[in-house]
Amino acid sequence: MLYRITDDCILCGTCLDECPYNAIEENEDIFVINQDECTKCGDCIEICPTEAIIEE
Numbered sequence: 648m649l650y651r652i653t654d655d656c657i658l659c660g661t662c663l664d665e666c667p668y669n670a671i672e673e674n675e676d677i678f679v680i681n682q683d684e685c686t687k688c689g690d691c692i693e694i695c696p697t698e699a700i701i702e703e
């Protein structure tokens with residue numbers, strides 16, 4: 648299982664502050680979850696306003 652950010656992301660940045668493990672990174676026009684750092688705690692899913700973070 649992985650957590651992934653989809654195209655529904657509006658680049659609001661809320662998840663950057665929310666992730667306790669700093670696993671979310673902002674690239675040029677996309678936010679990505681660093682799978683090596685993500686502990687799959689699920690906190691980011693709760694706060695994303697567009698439900699852009701999914702489990703798969």
Ligand code: SF4
Pocket residue numbers: 652655656657658659660661662663678694695696697698699700
């Ligand atoms: S909280 Fe959701 S919409 Fe905002 S930057 Fe993160 S993934 Fe994108």
Ligand code: SF4
Pocket residue numbers: 650665666667668669670671680684685686687688689690691692
């Ligand atoms: S699931 Fe938890 S550790 Fe992984 S990116 Fe989201 S908030 Fe960070």
